Amino acid sequence: MQLPVLNNTPSQAEHGAKGGCSASSCGTTDNQMDSLPDSIREKVQNHPCYSEDAHHYFARMHVAVAPACNIQCHYCNRKYDCANESRPGVVSELLTPDQAVKKTMAVAATIPQMTVLGIAGPGDPLANPERTFETFRRLSEEAPDIKLCVSTNGLALPDAVEELSKHNIDHVTITINTVDPEIGAKIYPWIFWNNKRIKGIKGAKILIEQQQKGLEMLIAKGILVKVNSVMIPGVNDQHLAEVSRVVKSKGAFLHNVMPLIAEAEHGTFYGVMGQRGPTPDELQDLQDSCSGDMNMMRHCRQCRADAVGLLGEDRGDEFTLDKIEEMDIDYQAAMEKRKVIHQAIQEEMDSKRLEKAVKAQQHQQEPKLTTRPVLMAVATSGQGVINVHFGHAKEFLIYEASPEGVRFISHRKADQYCGGDSTCGDGESVLQLTIRALAGCEAVLCSKVGYEPWEMLEAAGIAPNGEHAMEPIEDAVMAVYKEMAAAGKLDEKNEAVRANA
Amino acid sequence: MAVSIIDLCVNCFACEPVCPSHAISEAKPHFMVDPKKCTECEGDFPVFQCASICPIEGAILDSFGVAINPPGSLTGIPPEKMAEAMAELQSH
Numbered sequence: 001m002q003l004p005v006l007n008n009t010p011s012q013a014e015h016g017a018k019g020g021c022s023a024s025s026c027g028t029t030d031n032q033m034d035s036l037p038d039s040i041r042e043k044v045q046n047h048p049c050y051s052e053d054a055h056h057y058f059a060r061m062h063v064a065v066a067p068a069c070n071i072q073c074h075y076c077n078r079k080y081d082c083a084n085e086s087r088p089g090v091v092s093e094l095l096t097p098d099q100a101v102k103k104t105m106a107v108a109a110t111i112p113q114m115t116v117l118g119i120a121g122p123g124d125p126l127a128n129p130e131r132t133f134e135t136f137r138r139l140s141e142e143a144p145d146i147k148l149c150v151s152t153n154g155l156a157l158p159d160a161v162e163e164l165s166k167h168n169i170d171h172v173t174i175t176i177n178t179v180d181p182e183i184g185a186k187i188y189p190w191i192f193w194n195n196k197r198i199k200g201i202k203g204a205k206i207l208i209e210q211q212q213k214g215l216e217m218l219i220a221k222g223i224l225v226k227v228n229s230v231m232i233p234g235v236n237d238q239h240l241a242e243v244s245r246v247v248k249s250k251g252a253f254l255h256n257v258m259p260l261i262a263e264a265e266h267g268t269f270y271g272v273m274g275q276r277g278p279t280p281d282e283l284q285d286l287q288d289s290c291s292g293d294m295n296m297m298r299h300c301r302q303c304r305a306d307a308v309g310l311l312g313e314d315r316g317d318e319f320t321l322d323k324i325e326e327m328d329i330d331y332q333a334a335m336e337k338r339k340v341i342h343q344a345i346q347e348e349m350d351s352k353r354l355e356k357a358v359k360a361q362q363h364q365q366e367p368k369l370t371t372r373p374v375l376m377a378v379a380t381s382g383q384g385v386i387n388v389h390f391g392h393a394k395e396f397l398i399y400e401a402s403p404e405g406v407r408f409i410s411h412r413k414a415d416q417y418c419g420g421d422s423t424c425g426d427g428e429s430v431l432q433l434t435i436r437a438l439a440g441c442e443a444v445l446c447s448k449v450g451y452e453p454w455e456m457l458e459a460a461g462i463a464p465n466g467e468h469a470m471e472p473i474e475d476a477v478m479a480v481y482k483e484m485a486a487a488g489k490l491d492e493k494n495e496a497v498r499a500n501a
Numbered sequence: 502m503a504v505s506i507i508d509l510c511v512n513c514f515a516c517e518p519v520c521p522s523h524a525i526s527e528a529k530p531h532f533m534v535d536p537k538k539c540t541e542c543e544g545d546f547p548v549f550q551c552a553s554i555c556p557i558e559g560a561i562l563d564s565f566g567v568a569i570n571p572p573g574s575l576t577g578i579p580p581e582k583m584a585e586a587m588a589e590l591q592s593h
Contacts (some may be wrong), residue, residue, distance in 0.1 A: 068515035069556060072575060078556045079511055093513070189577045192554040195519070195546050196582060264586045272578050272586045 036102035063100035069123035074269035109334035126156040128276025180204035219251035371490035373402035401481035503539035516551035
């Protein structure tokens with residue numbers, strides 16, 4: 001079965017009823033799924049991990065049932081478990097399948113917006129087939145209204161495809177960092193294969209072959225495949241466009257390029273050896289070239305293997321083992337309630353999507369501005385509106401406004417992950433760090449901005465703006481963009497924007 | 502003749518299913534090898550299965566008490582580099 005792929009349809013996007021706009025995401029970010037076939041769009045449009053607007057409404061969770069791994073990656077350290085850390089491979093509490101089912105149902109009953117359950121580790125889910133499949137089997141039966149996802153390094157994937165196709169699983173994510181064994185040897189020091197630890201190029205070659213074979217088998221079964229790649233400057237950054245081409249030609253519907261997370265304190269090979277991660281503009285350039293118009297994963301938060309809640313939040317603390325033990329869940333009743341709430345959310349999303357589409361149309365009819373693009377940061381806690389005080393924002397969403405319209409670019413963390421200390425290393429305050437995280441942005445839109453940050457933001461060349469509280473993000477960004485354009489602030493080429501973005 | 506798992510173990514379960522003698526079991530505070538059952542894989546495999554999948558350097562010792570996976574052998578991080586990074590972190 002050959003699935004259409006994202007970048008194969010540029011001519012349609014260009015020649016459709018788009019009124020001369022060359023980007024299919026023209027006007028707003030939400031037309032980003034237009035070039036997907038209906039069957040796939042239906043599956044992904046309400047998935048918080050795939051749809052930029054859905055992630056403001058629907059929540060996801062991961063259950064940590066899969067501790068064992070069959071390979072070593074240089075960005076991973078199996079020793080690490082810190083509650084303050086948020087990155088893949090990190091968990092606080094390992095669950096048995098039974099505990100995972102209980103936890104999932106407890107979360108689904110308490111947070112009815114939770115629609116997606118993923119198994120992502122902390123090891124490799126398919127290196128723990130019994131625990132992973134027991135969890136999926138029971139959830140398919142006991143909580144049929146929850147979508148199931150799994151992510152894997154791919155080594156054991158070919159043997160698992162048959163079993164995966166039996167459950168309620170329609171998305172599989174494979175992490176493919178390379179299709180070249182020589183590059184692979186620089187990312188994967190060893191794999192465990194056929195009862196041996198195999199190092200270097202030989203191991204990487206087997207891993208790559210298994211990943212590609214697994215990908216082909218999933219596509220043949222009609223299971224949606226997303227490919228994740230970790231961008232490692234100097235190792236695979238130049239090569240990921242080739243990875244993108246290969247996996248899309250085989251039928252992966254989405255290629256998500258994520259930045260390497262490497263700090264010495266993580267104790268990973270890359271962290272200790274001083275391998276740097278990509279800068280935001282390096283990442284954005286590569287994501288643009290790999291995802292084409294479909295910037296569907298820009299809101300990816302690279303969440304923990306036991307994350308619970310909306311993307312960017314973690315409510316895992318409310319659902320520790322001792323707490324779920326005490327909960328008495330009537331799942332039938334919960335399912336009824338969930339259905340009503342999901343319908344209400346769906347209606348709200350549909351009407352907002354329609355509204356945005358109408359606005360995008362209007363935007364295209366207006367005379368086109370001729371400014372340079374500008375980046376703005378937005379503080380939001382969801383629902384697609386500006387509703388967070390500058391000082392309370394844990395992260396900012398970055399939008400680009402240009403003559404083509406408004407598009408979502410990425411998110412940036414405002415606080416340091418280690419949070420406890422108000423000063424760090426070189427004595428910068430949290431506020432200074434936050435402002436530094438906004439480098440390249442020329443405005444920041446929040447529900448309110450205090451006096452001290454206001455002055456510091458202005459000094460840093462970032463215009464603070466609290467005038468659009470509770471307004472839809474895209475509208476507000478567009479309004480500020482038009483003001484800036486009218487004031488002549490966007491006439492000059494601003495080299496700094498791209499350099500620091 | 503038996504291998505042993507020591508307290509560096511992170512309880513990742515990887516070794517338990519690959520043991521041909523079912524000598525490894527989940528225990529507190531970490532997985533344990535039953536020395537009466539462990540055969541050091543003799544007759545089954547040419548290499549220790551548990552130590553071939555274990556991701557943690559130094560967590561599994563041979564019958565002489567020597568780490569089967571010494572520092573640096575799995576992560577590729579030179580031990581002196583690791584010590585340097587840790588000293589740097591502790592000085593903060």
